[in-house]
Amino acid sequence: MRNQYLQAMGITRWVKREPDPVSVDKFDIEKENLIPEQAKPNEVELSVVQTPESHQADNLDWPSLAEQVSTCMACDLHATRTNTVFGEGSEQADWLIIGDAPGTEEDLQGVPFLGQGGQLLTAMIEAIGLKRQQVYITNSLKCRPPESRDPDTEETMACHVFLKRQIELLQPKVILAVGLVAAHNLLESSGPMKTMRGQTFTYKDTGIPVVVTYHPAYLLRAPSNKAKAWQDLKLAMRIVAGEMA
Ligand code: SF4
Numbered sequence: 001m002r003n004q005y006l007q008a009m010g011i012t013r014w015v016k017r018e019p020d021p022v023s024v025d026k027f028d029i030e031k032e033n034l035i036p037e038q039a040k041p042n043e044v045e046l047s048v049v050q051t052p053e054s055h056q057a058d059n060l061d062w063p064s065l066a067e068q069v070s071t072c073m074a075c076d077l078h079a080t081r082t083n084t085v086f087g088e089g090s091e092q093a094d095w096l097i098i099g100d101a102p103g104t105e106e107d108l109q110g111v112p113f114l115g116q117g118g119q120l121l122t123a124m125i126e127a128i129g130l131k132r133q134q135v136y137i138t139n140s141l142k143c144r145p146p147e148s149r150d151p152d153t154e155e156t157m158a159c160h161v162f163l164k165r166q167i168e169l170l171q172p173k174v175i176l177a178v179g180l181v182a183a184h185n186l187l188e189s190s191g192p193m194k195t196m197r198g199q200t201f202t203y204k205d206t207g208i209p210v211v212v213t214y215h216p217a218y219l220l221r222a223p224s225n226k227a228k229a230w231q232d233l234k235l236a237m238r239i240v241a242g243e244m245a
Contacts, residue, residue: 055068055074055158057161057164058165062091065166066086068162069084069142069162070084070086074158075154075158075159077143077145078143080143081102081143082107082108082144083107083109083110084142085107085111085112085142086138087112087137087166088111088112088138089133089134089136089137090133090136091169091170093135094172094174094240095125095130095134095135095136095172095174095176095236096135096166096167096176097121097176098176098177098178098182098186099113099138099178099179099182100150100151100181100215101141101144101145101150101181102139102144103115103117103144106139112138112139113137113216116217116220118216120216120219121178124229127230128236136166139182140159140163140182141155141159142162151181156181156185167203167208172208173208174211174236175209175210176213176232176233177210177212177213178215179215179217179218180192180193180196180215183196183210186203187201187203187212193212193214196212197211197213198228198231200239200244209239209244211232211236211239214228
């Protein structure tokens with residue numbers, strides 16, 4: 001089956017060259033709102049709406065965080081979304097995969113990474129020996145930018161409180177940032193992909209390692225870079241396996 005997943009990634013030319021530090025048997029190819037007690041119903045509703053001045057996510061648990069996101073109006077993207085896209089997967093996952101922002105299909109269904117890019121991401125996850133439900137997948141932005149444009153700095157900063165809290169709750173062994181929007185947001189960098197992939201960063205002062213790789217949508221357009229993406233996945237696997245200091 002692994003070969004089928006890798007074939008779905010379009011990396012059929014990758015071959016095993018030498019024993020991998022990550023078991024080659026396993027990876028057998030190279031490859032708070034206070035609500036007044038007497039509050040009226042409409043006051044209660046207003047109290048959970050996140051505005052640019054009020055939104056915060058500190059100390060929220062998973063359900064409360066998802067609720068905050070679902071009512072958020074902290075940036076202009078709330079006006080054009082169909083659904084917020086909070087994220088999905090295991091809340092005990094070792095891997096946190098972060099993309100840029102929801103696209104058209106994700107906005108309609110409220111689920112991250114759908115369509116062909118989502119299929120390729122699933123193939124990448126299965127190539128590392130996991131099922132999609134065993135990792136946690138989300139985006140830097142929880143609402144789709146109109147015309148699927150790149151989110152601007154103000155929007156990204158407004159939404160980061162939610163991503164930050166997701167990271168705090170999950171405490172993953174590795175964060176895989178797919179695409180430059182996610183990488184720049186997480187690492188407060190503006191470097192090009194070629195200088196960001198192939199090395200290990202740390203998310204702020206958490207000590208959580210961050211590996212940067214290409215976005216699946218980009219890999220669909222530039223499949224020759226899938227081999228590099230596989231190298232990035234192997235780096236992340238070594239981190240999760242505890243083989244990287
Ligand atoms: Fe709120 Fe993020 Fe959506 Fe902006 S993109 S409205 S900050 S959830």
